[in-house]
Amino acid sequence: MRAFVTVGSTQFDELIMALDxxxxxxxxxxxxxxxxTVQYGRGRYRMATGSGSFLDVEAYDFKRSLHDDMTAxxxxxxxxxxxxxxxxxxxxxxxxxxxxxxxMDNHQAELAEEMERNNHSYAATVSTxxxxxxxxxxxxxxxxxxxxxxxxxxxxxxxxxxxxxxx
Amino acid sequence: MLKHIxxxxxxxxxxxxxxxxxxxxxxxxxxxxxxxxxxxxxxxFYFVPRAREVGQSYWxxxxxxxxxxxxxxxxxxxxxxxxxxxxxxxxxVPLAISAFLFNVMLVTKCRIIFVESVAxxxxxxxxxxxxxxxxxxxxxQWPLLSDRYRLCEYHGRLI
Numbered sequence: 001m002r003a004f005v006t007v008g009s010t011q012f013d014e015l016i017m018a019l020d021x022x023x024x025x026x027x028x029x030x031x032x033x034x035x036x037t038v039q040y041g042r043g044r045y046r047m048a049t050g051s052g053s054f055l056d057v058e059a060y061d062f063k064r065s066l067h068d069d070m071t072a073x074x075x076x077x078x079x080x081x082x083x084x085x086x087x088x089x090x091x092x093x094x095x096x097x098x099x100x101x102x103x104m105d106n107h108q109a110e111l112a113e114e115m116e117r118n119n120h121s122y123a124a125t126v127s128t129x130x131x132x133x134x135x136x137x138x139x140x141x142x143x144x145x146x147x148x149x150x151x152x153x154x155x156x157x158x159x160x161x162x163x164x165x166x167x
Numbered sequence: 168m169l170k171h172i173x174x175x176x177x178x179x180x181x182x183x184x185x186x187x188x189x190x191x192x193x194x195x196x197x198x199x200x201x202x203x204x205x206x207x208x209x210x211x212f213y214f215v216p217r218a219r220e221v222g223q224s225y226w227x228x229x230x231x232x233x234x235x236x237x238x239x240x241x242x243x244x245x246x247x248x249x250x251x252x253x254x255x256x257x258x259x260v261p262l263a264i265s266a267f268l269f270n271v272m273l274v275t276k277c278r279i280i281f282v283e284s285v286a287x288x289x290x291x292x293x294x295x296x297x298x299x300x301x302x303x304x305x306x307x308q309w310p311l312l313s314d315r316y317r318l319c320e321y322h323g324r325l326i
Contacts, residue, residue, distance in 0.1 A: 082286040086326065110288035114309065151322035152168055152282065153175030155304050156250060159278040160177070162303075163249050166276075 004073035173204035
């Protein structure tokens with residue numbers, strides 16, 4: 001099984017450090033992960049790569065698109081950015097969202113928690129990640145329903161009409 | 168969301184895209200969408216300075232907001248849009264404010280539609296709070312927000 005860790009365009013060294021921890025790598029190995037790909041984003045911390053005791057690790061800062069690595073992964077461990085969360089769930093991946101608690105305005109936790117509450121993915125923090133990897137039951141997760149593609153065009157049409165009627 | 172609009176039968180005369188200078192990714196996605204689905208509709212791009220970068224402090228954000236407001240003030244009367252559809256980030260605030268101001272002065276007649284970020288589950292974003300009092304329509308993507316704020320409409324997730 002392949003796992004992909006992504007922080008998008010953010011800096012989230014605490015997450016990378018957590019993944020560098022042998023206990024976390026062992027927990028991943030225990031659920032069947034053998035390959036780990038890590039995207040550092042703007043972070044500075046560099047973890048050990050190559051063949052470790054539990055996992056085969058490769059890492060990079062950025063790629064033009066993360067889509068291929070997300071598609072190839074069986075498990076995605078992601079920062080709490082809405083774009084990454086939605087893309088992972090659209091791809092129907094097993095997903096653990098790790099909230100960065102050091103951010104100033106931490107509303108991002110809301111989305112991660114809501115997705116867990118709706119049984120789409122799991123939410124964690126750096127300190128609970130190990131625990132979440134151990135207790136996650138991905139067979140209980142349900143796919144994200146598709147978005148409503150009619151709403152915005154309908155509202156746009158209504159407003160254009162109102163505007164042209166001079167209301 | 169752009170895809171939804173491009174793929175819908177809404178007849179548009181012209182589309183003006185306003186994107187943040189630092190967001191070339193969104194611009195190229197919008198350009199591709201337009202090319203693919205709205206070939207016959209004339210379009211144009213504006214690149215505005217960002218009002219507030221993620222993580223920027225509130226004080227320096229205030230200065231860059233003023234700068235972005237001046238830039239946006241010039242776009243709205245020049246293009247005189249019938250509808251302004253904005254999707255949340257800091258860039259949209261000065262645009263929405265200037266559309267509102269020019270509406271008040273009867274220079275433009277522009278309906279303002281605000282779409283809150285899917286990331287906002289329980290509370291409105293800073294942009295949302297600013298635009299809320301004068302938006303004609305305010306769309307949110309989680310039901311809790313429409314319970315909490317009278318003018319918020321929830322029609323399911325939009326992206």
